[in-house]
Each structure stands twice: as structure tokens, then as C-alpha cells.
Amino acid sequence: MxxxxxxxxxxxxxxxxxxxxxxxxxLSRQSVxxxxxxxxxxxxxxxxxxxxxxxxxxxxxxxxRFVLIRGAARAAFAEVLVxxxxxxxxxxxxxLLERQRLKLQSVPLLIAIGAKIEPDGHIPxxxxxxxxxxxxxxxxxxxxxxxxxxxxxxGANVYDRRVxxxxxxxxxxxxAGFLFVGTPQGAPRPVRRPALSEHLSxxxxxxxVARERD
Ligand SMILES: Cc1cc2nc3c(=O)[nH]c(=O)nc-3n(C[C@H](O)[C@H](O)[C@H](O)COP(=O)(O)O)c2cc1C
Numbered sequence: 001m002x003x004x005x006x007x008x009x010x011x012x013x014x015x016x017x018x019x020x021x022x023x024x025x026x027l028s029r030q031s032v033x034x035x036x037x038x039x040x041x042x043x044x045x046x047x048x049x050x051x052x053x054x055x056x057x058x059x060x061x062x063x064x065r066f067v068l069i070r071g072a073a074r075a076a077f078a079e080v081l082v083x084x085x086x087x088x089x090x091x092x093x094x095x096l097l098e099r100q101r102l103k104l105q106s107v108p109l110l111i112a113i114g115a116k117i118e119p120d121g122h123i124p125x126x127x128x129x130x131x132x133x134x135x136x137x138x139x140x141x142x143x144x145x146x147x148x149x150x151x152x153x154x155g156a157n158v159y160d161r162r163v164x165x166x167x168x169x170x171x172x173x174x175x176a177g178f179l180f181v182g183t184p185q186g187a188p189r190p191v192r193r194p195a196l197s198e199h200l201s202x203x204x205x206x207x208x209v210a211r212e213r214d
Pocket of ligand 1 (some may be wrong): 029030031032151152153154155176177191
């Protein structure tokens with residue numbers, strides 16, 4: 001057997017192809033809302049959460065607060081959402097409340113993403129929130145890299161004081177959303193990504209800006 005054919009596939013990979021494979025993970029990620037069991041096991045979940053802790057963070061404020069909601073706690077949390085909805089809207093249709101309960105039951109794992117905001121320091125609040133957003137993105141990428149599916153959702157519940165308080169967040173701390181996490185129910189649907197040209201320009205000098213203003 002030649003040296004090449006006996007080498008393990010990872011040994012055959014050059015550092016460059018490993019870097020490209022990592023990038024391929026980023027480029028192939030897409031949100032998955034149709035989820036089924038299993039949720040990530042404990043060791044995969046630890047990796048996902050650790051990825052969240054690698055977000056950039058101005059001032060080392062470490063504003064990330066993650067709250068796991070899974071198993072039987074999902075039904076209890078659904079009741080928190082139902083109470084919050086009843087408080088926001090008098091007499092919501094029972095079908096809507098039931099949909100809420102069923103939805104939560106169908107999600108293998110929820111990660112509530114909280115922002116612990118330092119209101120008085122010199123780091124603007126927006127930067128603290130951006131760091132929390134970056135932690136969510138890192139976790140979505142880790143979820144995808146490990147073969148699971150996830151989606152970041154918000155909606156009125158995220159901005160509801162009762163829901164925030166149930167998760168231990170009191171203003172100015174706040175929820176930034178939930179990651180719904182599990183195993184994709186099927187193959188990913190084809191998704192059209194925007195053209196780079198619509199999102200990119202190059203600033204080449206102060207004179208051009210002045211000309212545009214004229
Ligand atoms: C802050 C934030 C909140 C979002 N809230 C919702 C939501 O409540 N419901 C939803 O279906 N998608 C929501 N999305 C969009 C999805 O997370 C996802 O980005 C979108 O479906 C596009 O999929 P993609 O990630 O494959 O591009 C939100 C995204 C962000 C960044």
C-alpha cells in the first residue's frame with residue numbers, strides 16, 4: 001500500500017483545504033425551521049455554546065446570557081408565552097394559543113439569547129447588542145457545522161417584559177431572540193442568496209464623496 005492511500009482522509013487534507021472546508025460551512029448555512037429530534041447532545045451543545053462565547057466583545061463586558069429551554073420545560077414556557085399574549089391582547093383566539101403550545105413542543109431545543117447591558121460605562125449599548133447578535137450567529141454556524149439545524153426567531157414575545165422576566169432579564173437587560181435548534185426534517189431547500197454587487201461598494205477617496213454631494 002502506498003503512503004498516500006494508507007493515510008487518513010484528514011491527513012491528506014492540506015491546511016488550505018481545511019480552511020476552505022471551514023469557509024464552506026459558513027457559505028452553506030441556511031436557517032432551518034422544520035426541525036425534529038434529536039437536539040444536539042450535551043457535548044455538541046457545549047461546543048455550540050462555546051462558539052457563542054467567541055463573539056467579539058468591546059470592553060470585555062461579556063454581555064451574553066444563554067438560557068436553555070428543553071424537555072418538559074417547553075410546555076411550561078409555552079404557558080409563559082400564552083400568559084404574555086393574553087396580557088398584550090384581550091381575548092386572543094384559543095386556536096392561536098394552541099398553535100403557540102404546539103410550536104414550542106415541536107422544537108427540540110430553544111436557546112434564549114439574552115443581553116446583559118451595562119448602561120453606564122463607555123461602551124455604547126448598541127455595541128453590546130451587536131456582540132450578542134454575533135454570539136447568536138456564531139452559534140447558528142456551529143449548529144450547522146455539526147449537522148443540526150437552527151433558526152433565529154424574535155416576534156412580540158422577545159420584546160415582552162413578562163417573557164424577559166421569566167427568563168431572568170430585567171431592563172436594560174433584554175432578550176435578543178431565540179434559537180430554535182434540532183435536526184433538519186429534510187434536505188435543505190434551495191435558497192437564493194443576494195448578489196454581492198448589491199451590497200458592496202468601494203470607497204476610493206474623499207474627492208468622490210465630495211463630487212456625489214454636489
Ligand atoms: C434578529 C432576527 C430576528 C428574526 N426573527 C424571525 C422571526 O421571528 N421569524 C422568522 O421566521 N424569521 C426570523 N428571522 C429570520 C431568520 O432567522 C432567517 O435569517 C431567515 O429566515 C433567512 O434565512 P437564512 O438564515 O437561511 O438566510 C430573524 C432574523 C434575525 C436576524
